[in-house]
Amino acid sequence: MDAPGPVTATSHSQAPHERARPLAKGSVYPAKDLCSQCGLCDSRWVAYVKSSCAFLEQRFEAMETAAHGRSRDLDNQDELYFGVQQRMLTARLRRPIEGAQWTGIVSRIGVRALETGLVDAVLCVGQSETDRFTPVPRLARTPEEVLSARVNKPTLSPNLEVLEQLPGSGIRRLLAIGVGCQIQALRAVQPTLPLDELFVLGLPCVDNVSRQGLQTFLESTVSSPHTVVHYEFMQDFRIHFRHSDGREETVPFFGLDTPKLKDVFAPSCLSCFDYTNAGADLVVGYMGATFGRQWLTVRNPRGQVLLDLVEPELDVAPVSSSGDRRAAVQQGIEAYDKAVKLPLWLARLIGCVVKRFGPKGLEYGRFSIDSHFTRNALWLRRHHPEKLEAHIPAFAKAIISRYRLPAA
């Protein structure tokens, strides 16, 4: 499949994307049920989908080498888990941005990138006028537009559809903010984009959902689903929900309705191994930091250029690690496989014990990676056995092999 979008009859000297057209909304996209709706197919760069889509061809090593000059060192435990890096740290903005997901480091970098003239535009995700959780990707040209895109829209977002707006826009230098599957496709088509400079600010990402899936998740988990304005799975093993009246509600991970939620996550996300966003220049998440702080991985000198924009405004600390995740991960594999739902009192008790004695800092990050990679390997084995060998990258295979998976 060279050019899945309709191609106009013009000169052969044109590049494939100059002849292609976005796929029709609502049609079946090339990755079929595994499509994460990254947006590439909603742009003329659909012309390269076969070699760019994160679900059609897994190409971590080539992507890392092109973006960072080398692929990750599998013998280095930090790189095995968190990817190519030159620096890892934890940080908080000393003056947090109100309404941001955490302290707003991502939005602040976007604002500074525009204010300093590093880039002409920032690819970020606003929300629809009628629904707080429906993502609307945009090319922000002003700090105000970047700020209004703060906070997660925890649903699949077609970020790359905005590539369609690049030709003729005057944008030559771009900062793209996005999750792993979006960045994999973006990196693959990067040489064909009409840009002089591309900076990539990645978010770690796991367990994403369609808008409908989000509704099911909220309805089975929280007291008042319609008033939730913000939520996050946090390092204290609880999900923190914030309601529109400012009320906070927490639910222990171990109390989730696993039987009901087993199929709520999007198939793309149940087959994804790019949790830590391997292709980004700089990654800003939380899971490798202690509770309340953000966790940053600088992958290459361009990532450091992005961090330099805000570093004087940060309270920075080294990464730390404590506890031992391995028994908890193994137990989690078995509980997930049996789709166990614990009574709330027991879930709270386990939550308290794990919070006190369980993994923290980078070890929490490894707990989360191990738990998701093993679960996703099981999911792939059951739903797409034909993809198992080629789709799981070498670093994920090395991690998964440390655990006993239930028999097929």
Ligand code: FAD
């Ligand atoms: P803010 O300043 O609030 O900015 C948030 C940025 O996110 C905005 O620029 C916006 O453009 C972008 N954004 C919002 N929704 C989407 C979307 N659907 N797709 C792409 N970009 C989006 N971190 C972890 O450590 N572990 C996780 O498991 C994890 N899961 C995540 C899942 C999703 C779907 C998303 C969007 C993020 C996830 N993160 C995760 C990242 C984390 O929640 C924060 O977004 C990150 O730490 C930045 O916080 P901030 O306060 O600096 O962001």
Ligand code: SF4
């Ligand atoms: Fe196209 Fe992206 Fe879906 Fe792959 S994940 S089929 S590139 S929209």
Ligand code: SF4
């Ligand atoms: Fe994309 Fe993976 Fe996040 Fe799903 S979990 S939205 S596939 S990066």
